[in-house]
Amino acid sequence: MTTTEETTQLTDAERFNHILRAQRAAYLRDGAPSLATRRNDLRNLKAALIARRSDIEEAINTDFGHRSRHETALMELVGVVQGIDYLRRNLRRFMRPTRRHIDLPLRFGSNHIEYQPLGVVGVISPWNYPVNLSLMPVVTAIAAGNRVMLKPSKLTPATNAVLTSMLSELFPPEQVTVVSGDGSAFSSLPFDHLVFTGSTEVGRAVMKAASENLVPVTLELGGKSPTIVAKGHVRDQAVSDIAFGKLLSGGQTCIAPDYALVHESEIDTFIASYDRLVKSAYPDGPTSKDYTSIVDDKQYKILTDLIEDARAHGARIIEVGHRPHEAARRPHTLAPTVVLDVTDDMRIAHEEIFGPILPIFGYRDIDDAINYVNARPRPLALYYFGDDDADRRKVLDRTTSGNVTINGTIMHVGQDDLPFGGVGASGMGKYHGIEGFRTLSHAKGILVQGRWNAARLLYAPFGGRTEALLNLFLR
Incomplete structure (x- = not known):
């Protein structure tokens, strides 16, 4: 042989x-x-x-x-x-x-x-x-x-x-x-x-x-990496950054924004901006040359099952961007999707989303958003959009994640002089x-011992000198 x-x-x-x-x-x-x-x-x-x-x-x-x-x-x-x-x-x-x-x-x-x-x-x-x-x-x-x-x-x-x-x-x-x-x-x-x-x-x-x-x-x-948008910061630049991070590689990124926490008074504004900016990024919809397919049928089914489970439990499913129905023209391709009214009995609330699906949760104040993040396993990344103020400091001090990007998404992973890694479940x-x-x-x-050192005075036989030195070291 x-x-x-x-x-x-x-x-x-x-x-x-x-x-x-x-x-x-x-x-x-x-x-x-x-x-x-x-x-x-x-x-x-x-x-x-x-x-x-x-x-x-x-x-x-x-x-x-x-x-x-x-x-x-x-x-x-x-x-x-x-x-x-x-x-x-x-x-x-x-x-x-x-x-x-x-x-x-x-x-x-x-x-x-x-x-x-x-x-x-x-x-x-x-x-x-x-x-x-x-x-x-x-x-x-x-x-x-x-x-x-x-x-x-x-x-x-x-x-x-x-x-x-x-x-x-x-x-x-x-x-x-x-x-x-x-x-x-x-x-x-x-x-x-x-x-x-x-x-x-x-x-x-x-x-x-x-x-x-x-x-x-x-x-x-991985895990469910949150994005917190401070009140008053639902602006095109912020939403564009979130869309980039969520839809990059069809959402198949371990540090993609998994869900967005938006002030309850600004959710409709956020969705309208997200839809408009997705249309700008992908002018031919989910068949755009720059829009990535899901890697295979198995992963595609995992994502569609998450959507259907959420729908069955009362969530609102909104496909965004140009001609989302045309996703079916390309094998295992999923249109950009927003999910609203998510509750804890839905799988999408707990399982990592590895695709172009963005649940949006409303919050009343920054403590409410922080508590939501902290009630879940520690994520690989956290994203915060807002000013350099007390709320930002509170988010940084009271949440624990692998890494953070402020006023952006994803890009911390490309900073060569920053360590990359998770914490806890991530x-x-x-x-x-x-x-x-x-x-x-x-x-x-490595210790390179000198020709003289006081430690040798502690060698046996022990006596009064040993006791004196020990009393000196143990003051």
């Missing part, structure tokens, strides 16, 4: 373990890559991404049924390219040992921290941004000096083929490898760190599997920025 035939006979778990052992052996053999090597690897990856731009745009369009190439370039490629530039620019500083204070008894020595690669990092990426959410953890892992195994979603086969081809040309398999197969088997591998991006439900299963090997995890999950751990580098590094504390 040939080696290829033998490989095909392996189970996913056996195949994954074989790759992991090879990567770990290579790391132990070669040690941490130099600054120059890491920068060179990142530069080559950036060049490959730019060179394959058209292939990536075409592949993602194929996987989704329809997605604007401009949207793909903006949300998939620009973020990764700028992230690479940021890491290359700051990598020397990130890798530099940092001095730390030393306690008085050892004052003639020194303390410092060195940032060491963890070894082999596993990455499980989702389908909604199959390039960005695959490659940003990979890029960060490479910057930190690690080897990487990447398992992308099976829902984006065309994009996965481009990623596999590109990464295999750039890196040997013992450095970076793309795999497919059983997610549970992958999550159960004894990685040095595991990064997962996806739903909260699957994140729980991933964390449970990783815990069997005490593998630390970074979970980038995730744990951070990447992007120096926090990402440190998440995928081991901060090794």
Whole structure:
């Protein structure tokens, strides 16, 4: 039997373990890559991404049924390219040992921290941004000096083929490898760190599997990210930003505004503005070239079921934009939709909405809006539109979310020097920025002991001198 035939006979778990052992052996053999090597690897990856731009745009369009190439370039490629530039620019500083204070008894020595690669990092990426959410953890892992195994979603086969081809040309398999197969088997591998991006439900299963090997995890999950519009701020610019964030990639964004909290006296004004601005953004309605389809029939049905459940429980469903009925002309495409009169017995009030559906809730005062947010699991993002005043400060102080954008949506995720991640049910751990580098590094504390230190005076045999020193330290 040939080696290829033998490989095909392996189970996913056996195949994954074989790759992991090879990567770990290579790391132990070669040690941490130099600054120059890491920068060179990142530069080559950036060049490959730019060179394959058209292939990536075409592949993602194929996987989704329809997605604007401009949207793909903006949300998939620009973020990764700028992230690479940021890491290359700051990598020397990130890798530099940092001095730390030393306690008085050892004052003639020194303390410092060195940032060491963890070894082999596993990455499980989702389908909604199959390039960005695959490659940003990979890029960060490479910057930190690690080897990487990447398992992308099976829902984006065309994009996965481009990623596999590109990464295999750039890196040997013992450095970076793309795999497919059983997610549970992958999550159960004894990685040095595991990064997962996806739903909260699957994140729980991933964390449970990783815990069997005490593998630390970074979970980038989701949840219902609220948008609070302060009274008097239902303005075109604010509503345009909300429409952008909600309808980007057909609403299939983990940090999309999930629902809007609008002052009860301004809901009709908000809906009229939202409808008008959606028409402006998508002049051909849901068949516009810039309007994205839902990724597949299964996800489409999940969304239509949410709408029908809300309708059955008394919600008002309003399709907005030009010719919303023409969504049926394009496979698994859903028109922009507003939902009113939502109550707690509706699924849409509790389940994350991964599509172009915007529930709108009225509130009486800012405390009412804050209480509504705080009665639910902590979200991945929160958006606030309003002045720099006491109400804004109250929202920031009394709510907890992964990140916040003020007077805008989505764009905090593209700020390379800000950490990105959730809190509570929306995730744990951070990447992007120096926090990402440190998440995928081991901060090794090192004490260099001086030739003389007072601690030696505490060695046995103990006596009066020991007692005097202990009384000094315990004052």
